Amino acid sequence: MPEQSYIRVAAPRQRIFFISIGVAFLFLFLLSRLWYLQVIQSEKLKTMSENNRLRFVPVASSRGVLLDRNGKVLVDNSPSFSLALIPQDVRDKDALLEKLATILGLDRRELQEKWEKGKGRAKYFPIIVAAGLSRDQLEFFEENSLWLPGIDIEMKPIRQYPHGTLAAHLFGYLGEITEGELGRTEFAEYNPGDYVGKSGVERSWESYLHGDDGGRQIEVDARGRFLRTISETAPTVGHSIMLTIDEGLQKTTEKALGDKAAAAVVMDVNNGEILAFASNPTFDPALFTGRMPVDTWKGYLEDKRHPLENKALKGQYPPGSTFKIVTALDGLEEGLIDEHTSVNCSGEYTLGKNTFRCWEKKGHGKVDLKRALKESCDVYFYQLGERLGVDKIAAYARQFGLGETLGVGLENEKSGLIPTAAWKEKRFGKKWYRGETLPVSIGQGYVLTTPIQLASMMATVANEGTVYRPHLVKKVVDRDGRTIKEFAPEVLRRTRFSAEQFRLVKEGLLAVVNEPRGTGAGARLYEVKVAGKTGTSQVVKMRDGKGDIPYQYRDHALFVAFAPYDKPEVAVAVVIEHGEHGGGAAAPVAGSILRHYFESKGGIKKPVRGAGIEVDDADGGQPAEKSQGE
Amino acid sequence: MIDRRLVTNFDWKLLIMILLIAAVGVMNIYSASASYKVVGTPYAVKQIYWVAAGMILAVLSCSIDYHLLEDLAYWLYGGVLVLLVLVLAVGRTSMGATRWLNLGLFTLQPSEPMKIVIIVTFARYFARRPYPDGLSLSELAVPLLILGLPALLIMKQPDLGTAIIVLLVAGTIMLAVGVRWSTFAYLLLATVPVGYLGWQFYLREYQKNRILNFLNPERDPLRSGYHLIQSKIAVGSGGLAGKGFLHGTQSQLRFLPEQHTDFAFSVFSEEWGFIGCLLLLVLYFLLILWGLAIADRCNDRFGSLLAVGVTAMLCWHIVINIGMVIGLFPVVGVPLPFFSYGGTSMVTSMIGIGILLSIRTRRFMF
Known part of the structure; x- marks a missing residue:
């Protein structure tokens, strides 16, 4: 084919028009996708972006103490360590629960149950699966947390009774909040796994004794590293009750x-x-x-002298x-x-x-x-x-x-x-x-x-x-x-x-x-x-x-x-x-x-x-x- | 020396459009890099330097008669091809890719000039050959050879993004020249074995992963699929009106990869929402139409094909970059022209604009 400078034959005019149409379609394609993401899916993705950057770290409060009439401490608190799972960090739930059950010497189903109970809430909210860890268990988990992704150790103050069984009926005992209780308005602020007074003063004065758990809402970057605290509610320690007893x-x-x-x-x-x-x-x-x-x-239940009464x-x-x-x-x-x-x-x-x-x-x-x-x-x-x-x-x-x-x-x-x-x-x-x-x-x-x-x-x-x-x-x-x-x-x-x-x-x-x-x-x-x-x-x-x-x-x-x-x-x-x-x-x-x-x-x-x-x-x-x- | 007609016919509107986009880009880079701890000049300021340098380059390229390119086309092609070979032989390797040549004073990425050079070469090749019925398969052989050599070399670096751009730009020029329907059919048939062989023997593992992750981003949400998901979250969470300048949480907290370069649009759409995106896309669309209009008005075939090629290069950058950021295409490293941070991309794009200006300004000369 002979080369010919500046030919006018079949100038790409008509094709340029079609190319313009093609470009218009490409841009419309991009726009419709943007519409889909930014308008239709917007809410969902907004939530995801929030979850991305915000973590909630609960800070356990401690319960008010019980004092005698002269201000002597009758019941107070001491720290207790619990094992918690953070759902969003757990990779393989079943394998993890299996391992934990073996380590803790507990029934796998028990852990499973706790997991299921706590799962309904936000994915970053820790679910406590085992309370009262021993010192050895605590050490083990702290050393091996890398191999058990999703675990977290939570410190929680628990009741301590310096006088043992003294006035047990008067003080009453605490127990984990039940599902029935969680449904009631007086416990609206409570979370599964919380302890509430089940009898005695602990129960009657629950609303005073119970401290409000605090929490820190922290912002993290892509690697989960702490950046800054967005808002913080300090835990409020429960009120102390000064009893009339001596x-x-x-x-x-x-x-x-x-x-x-x-x-x-x-x-x-x-x-x-x-x-x-x-x-x-x-x-x-x-x-x-x-x-x-x-x-x-x-023993408590079978004793004819009814110790719990x-x-x-x-x-x-x-x-x-x-x-x-x-x-x-x-x-x-x-x-x-x-x-x-x-x-x-x-x-x-x-x-x-x-x-x-x-x-x-x-x-x-x-x-x-x-x-x-x-x-x-x-x-x-x-x-x-x-x-x-x-x-x-x-x-x-x-x-x-x-x-x-x-x-x-x-x-x-x-x-x-x-x-x-x-x-x-x-x-x-x-x-x-x-x-x-x-x-x-x-x-x-x-x-x-x-x-x-x-x-x-x-x-x-x-x-x-x-x-x-x-x-x-x-x-x-x-x-x-x-x-x-x-x-x-x-x-x-x-x-x-x-x-x-x-x-x-x-x-x-x-x-x-x-x-x-x-x-x-x-x-x-x-x-x-x-x-x-x-x-x-x-x-x-x-x-x-x-x-x-x-x-x-x-x-x-x-x-x-x-x-x-x-x-x-x-x-x-x-x-x-x-x-x-x-x-x-x-x-x-x-x-x-x-x-x-x-x-x-x-x-x-x-x-x-x-x-x-x-x-x-x-x-x-x-x-x-x-x-x-x- | 400068022709007076160059001044009177200068296409100020095109330049203003580019400046407008670049200005938005600088602002966006400022936001995207706000969370960075930068030693020395901030990215946004550096980008202003690049825009200024680019403008000078554009005006310079405009002042050169583009017909000079027609004469130099094959020489340029040969020269850059040698550089591409040299890259593979003695190039600098960084992050698993060998893309740079150390030329003493500065490093050069020969795949970038190849984007322009392939346009010039194709325009030169097709300018003197009329195909009244469109390209037949056999007539494609030489152009495909011209295209294939640099494309394979670039992919070997590996730089999938640039290779794809080169292929698409060349393809668009061929479309402008005209391609027979039968040729399309043959090409379509050829993609199956070529694609299979390419997947098996040519693509690197990370490139395969990118494609697989694009098809299913949940495949590896923490690693290669991560960028895609995070980018989609950023774009989508912007909503209709956006989170506001400097208030994009995804970008300010650095959930986005390469957020001042390839993912700059992601930052923009998070902070300015659908409305901002629409305006930016309209600007880009006007730019493309303007480029095509220049091709349309040009009275010589070389100039017209050159304009189509340069416009196609800008257009494919825009479409692929945005498409990648919003999850339409796999993640390939393609910057958004005039918008992403970076001198290389700015220089290439501005030279392209210079060529467009040159064609536009000289439209009455022939």
Whole structure:
């Protein structure tokens, strides 16, 4: 082909037009793709870009501590290390879980379950799969984190109990938040894996104790390296709760109860503050935050003495003869008796076809109010009760707050039971028989009270008529020591009894502890005048208490007291399940509690050597009393 | 010496268009490199130098009569081809590729001038040969040889991006010349075995990965597929209006690779959104149409084909770069003309513009 300069043949004119069209299509192609990404997919990609650069690092808060009334630490926190997985960094989930299960010696399914539970949230949010790592495990994970992509060690403060099982029922225990709880509005801010109070103060005061987890939102670059903190919410440490209880007194109280199934409450009679609150046997609250050994758990459940039950608050016992205080005041108020009114006790009292026996089979002979209280004569109160009628007894009992919850501030407080004719009608559809009133007048029959109610009742007797709300929390303090909330004594009601009526009854109660033939000599302190009342309440009706009665059928032993007699400060209620005799089993316990109280106040000198309760020689040998219905 | 007609007929509009794009580019480089710790002159400032140097080069190339190129075409072709061979023999290797020749005073990347030289050579070759019925297969033999030698040498470096550009630009010139439908069919048939052989024996592992990752970016989200995903996230998260200047999180936090060079458009679209992208694309489209109009108005076949070639070179850079950034094409290292940071690309593109200006300015001369 001959070369030809500047040919005009087939100039690319038409083709240039087509090329322009082609270019237009290419640009439209680019634009439509841009539209797809920047408009249609925009939201999704925006989220991805956010996730790209933002990481959330949770910072665990610590729970508020529990203090005793003097500011001594009762429950605090110590660091615990947990193994967490960060979903977005986990490459091969199954292989990782398998490996971790082997390393931790746990069931793979357990880890899987935790993973599934936590997976719903953001991919960068750590899921805790194992808590409470040992030092060895911690070291292992720190050294090998490179080979286990996606793992992370989280430090979390957990509850520590420097006093072991002390006041376990009062403090309560913590547990991992359940799915049901997570659904409730009060737990809206909580995350799976968080610990919440499951019982006691931990539960009732959860909203104060719980600190808010903080977190840092950090920006990272393409390699996940920290660049800067975008926003930071510092964890807020939970508020501390200063309880009304006294650490030393609490310890003494628990020690005095020994290994018996029992409860004791000590209360300040002038403001309702609970100074000691014990329920025996107890449990170890620390086990609930870690891994509870199966045997221990089974042991708790199978123990007939019910270690997990808060007996001081939820144990409902017939008050037995301690209820005679109420009956006596009722009689005085109604004008049915005065201090000289006397009754002849032959050892039994007959009403219609039924015979009601006094615990003293020989009979007390001629008894007036003081002696009836001191020696706990049943016949005196049978007669009085019969004249009062059940509804009057109930009305007066309610003035003490018996038969109703006092609003102590713990969950599931029990109300006890003060029967009335209407109650029976409603409950059983049967009318009330006069004969049923007689056991009620000595605190048997249908009557049920809780130890805390008994302590409150005794406090009211001591302060002559004011029913304070028993309470456990003195104040709520924030981490800087500022008081958030303080609890002033709250008067629930005032009884209608006069000072004179109280004086008469209190004289009887003083005699119970301090005079010959008094049933409560076991609580006697020589330096301080103690007034009290014993009670022995039937668990089952027994024809005769001879021979060995199986433990679970033995009578409960009760003792209520206050001291000092002249200027009352403190009231005590002690219930010993199946302790048989109020005077023998419960009174000495109350005695040692009161001894500690006054010793620590400097009111009495400490005994030289183990001189605990050597005072009851005069009456110690004698079985205290035992009331028998029908 | 300078013809007065050069001044009166000078195509100021084209120059202004280029300056506008370059200005946006500089601004974008400023943002893209804002997170860098640079010792010495910042990238944006250096880019301004490059734009200025490019402008001078463009005006200089404009002042030269492009017909000189027609006479020198084969000499230029031969010279750059020798340089390409030399690159493979004694070139400087960096990051697994041997692309640079150390010429003492500066390093040269011969594949860049080859982009222009192949255009000149093709224009020269086709200018004197009319194909009234379009190119037949046998008539393609010589042009394919002319194209194949440099293309294979460039791919050997390896520089897939430049090789593809060279192939596409040459192909576009051939389209402008005219190609028979039967030739298309044969070529299409040939792609299957050539593609297979190329995949098996020619492409490097990383190039294969790029292609595979393009087809399935989730294949390796942390390594080679990473750039693609991050770039898509950047573009998409810009949304309609963008995150604002200096506020693109993807770029400011350096999730984007090569964000001031090849992925500069990604930074731009994150910060300026679809609206910004649309405006930029319109600018580019006008530039391309302008180039094609110059080809259209040119009265000689060499000039016309030269203009088509230069315009095609710019156009394919734009389409491939943007297409790669938004996930339409595999990641091949192709810069966005006048926009990406870098002197090499700027020089090549500006020389191209100089040639266009030269053709435009002299349109009435012949």
